[in-house]
Amino acid sequence: MKALLLENVHPLAEHILKEAGFEVETHAGALDEDELIEALQGVQLLGIRSKTEVTERVLDSAPDLYAIGAFCIGTTQIAKKHAAGRGVVVFNAPFSNTRSVVELAIAEIIVMARRLTEKDKALHEGVWNKDATGAHEIRGRALGIVGYGNIGSQLSVVAEMLGLKVYFYDSDDKLALGNATRCGSLDELLEVAEVVTLHVDDRKGNAGFFGAEQFAKMRPRSLFLNLSRGFVVDYDALREALLSGHIAGAAVDVFPKEPKKRGDAFTSPLQGIPNVVLTPHVGGSTEEAQEDIGRFVAGKLRDYIQRGTTTLNVNLPGLSLPPRFGGKRILHLHLNVPGVLGKVNSLLAKHEVNIEGQALNTAGEIGYGVTDVAELPRAAVAELLAMPETIRLAIIDG
Numbered sequence: 592m593k594a595l596l597l598e599n600v601h602p603l604a605e606h607i608l609k610e611a612g613f614e615v616e617t618h619a620g621a622l623d624e625d626e627l628i629e630a631l632q633g634v635q636l637l638g639i640r641s642k643t644e645v646t647e648r649v650l651d652s653a654p655d656l657y658a659i660g661a662f663c664i665g666t667t668q669i670a671k672k673h674a675a676g677r678g679v680v681v682f683n684a685p686f687s688n689t690r691s692v693v694e695l696a697i698a699e700i701i702v703m704a705r706r707l708t709e710k711d712k713a714l715h716e717g718v719w720n721k722d723a724t725g726a727h728e729i730r731g732r733a734l735g736i737v738g739y740g741n742i743g744s745q746l747s748v749v750a751e752m753l754g755l756k757v758y759f760y761d762s763d764d765k766l767a768l769g770n771a772t773r774c775g776s777l778d779e780l781l782e783v784a785e786v787v788t789l790h791v792d793d794r795k796g797n798a799g800f801f802g803a804e805q806f807a808k809m810r811p812r813s814l815f816l817n818l819s820r821g822f823v824v825d826y827d828a829l830r831e832a833l834l835s836g837h838i839a840g841a842a843v844d845v846f847p848k849e850p851k852k853r854g855d856a857f858t859s860p861l862q863g864i865p866n867v868v869l870t871p872h873v874g875g876s877t878e879e880a881q882e883d884i885g886r887f888v889a890g891k892l893r894d895y896i897q898r899g900t901t902t903l904n905v906n907l908p909g910l911s912l913p914p915r916f917g918g919k920r921i922l923h924l925h926l927n928v929p930g931v932l933g934k935v936n937s938l939l940a941k942h943e944v945n946i947e948g949q950a951l952n953t954a955g956e957i958g959y960g961v962t963d964v965a966e967l968p969r970a971a972v973a974e975l976l977a978m979p980e981t982i983r984l985a986i987i988d989g
């Protein structure tokens with residue numbers, strides 16, 4: 592089994608895969624389509640970050656590929672549906688940088704409440720600006736978290752530890768952690784919050800979700816943060832709200848149009864406004880997050896190959912499976928049409944194969960069946976492969 596890791600994936604990933612018995616080849620950079628096709632011959636596992644495009648053509652030209660690990664959060668660079676149709680599972684790391692985003696949000700709330708960017712700038716310019724006016728503690732302040740998912744809910748816990756009173760609004764019914772108070776609507780949250788922070792997901796319906804109307808409803812002199820997605824907020828409206836003094840400070844990490852690479856030019860209507868912290872989409876960018884991404888995704892790839900586990904993958908049905916000691920495990924990715932499991936079981940019965948354990952999950956057009964057996968004759972494997980519903984068949988030795 593061979594793994595190809597591109598784009599400087601964290602060394603921990605290479606270590607985990609080597610320990611699991613894979614031959615690992617690494618490349619510092621991304622590969623273009625033709626280079627990737629060539630490099631993927633004889634490769635079962637591919638690890639990439641955001642710059643490698645795994646197109647339909649790449650997938651069609653990589654018959655040996657079993658799984659792709661996106662060592663990042665986003666997976667738009669991969670033709671996921673096409674991969675599913677070819678029985679190639681895709682994993683990513685949805686939680687590895689959660690804590691990093693939370694810590695940046697907390698830091699920024701304090702930086703804004705103490706107006707530190709202004710004091711820092713003045714002192715760098717040689718001006719001793721010792722003044723308590725407009726500088727506040729955050730203890731006891733009302734924090735309004737919009738979007739109570741992985742990041743929002745962890746922020747809730749950490750913020751409470753610092754003495755903030757947490758209110759949250761989520762469009763889904765979420766469990767309130769600690770002493771957090773659920774708000775029934777965004778307006779309800781905007782009425783109470785002195786700091787509003789957005790952690791909603793990137794669904795299309797969230798485009799322009801926070802604009803002039805919402806800024807007007809925020810409490811006077813409150814603070815605003817967006818570390819979710821740039822297109823969610825109308826930044827021209829935020830600029831107006833800041834210039835009028837209605838909003839006392841803002842911290843923004845994400846923008847509707849972000850430069851493609853380090854060093855590229857950047858413009859925003861928020862530049863040059865006092866008490867505004869601008870960061871280049873670094874909420875999740877820490878060495879700890881990179882290491883955790885390496886550990887998490889490499890572990891998912893290993894567990895898929897060694898036991899067939901597909902939990903938290905992004906394009907195929909998920910199954911969590913215990914390790915198998917002895918015997919064989921049949922991994923059968925198939926078209927999700929009625930009767931496939933019955934066909935598999937009859938076929939095994941015909942070959943006098945006793946089923947010791949079985950699991951099935953389906954998602955959309957794809958079904959994933961896993962069957963544990965003591966012995967598996969070659970003829971049964973050939974018949975499973977020949978089933979018109981079979982997308983991919985793999986046999987693991989226990």
Ligand SMILES: NC(=O)c1ccc[n+]([C@@H]2O[C@H](COP(=O)([O-])OP(=O)(O)OC[C@H]3O[C@@H](n4cnc5c(N)ncnc54)[C@H](O)[C@@H]3O)[C@@H](O)[C@H]2O)c1
Nearest residue numbers: 738739740741742761762763790791792793818819874875
């Ligand atoms: N700045 C960074 O570097 C960075 C790093 C990681 C994630 N993110 C972004 O942070 C955001 C949150 O990430 P997550 O992992 O917590 O996502 P998540 O999917 O776990 O949580 C999002 C939550 O928002 C809620 N939601 C969606 N639309 C809503 C709306 N209009 N009103 C109220 N609630 C709404 C959902 O129900 C969900 O609970 C995402 O947009 C993600 O892309 C940014």
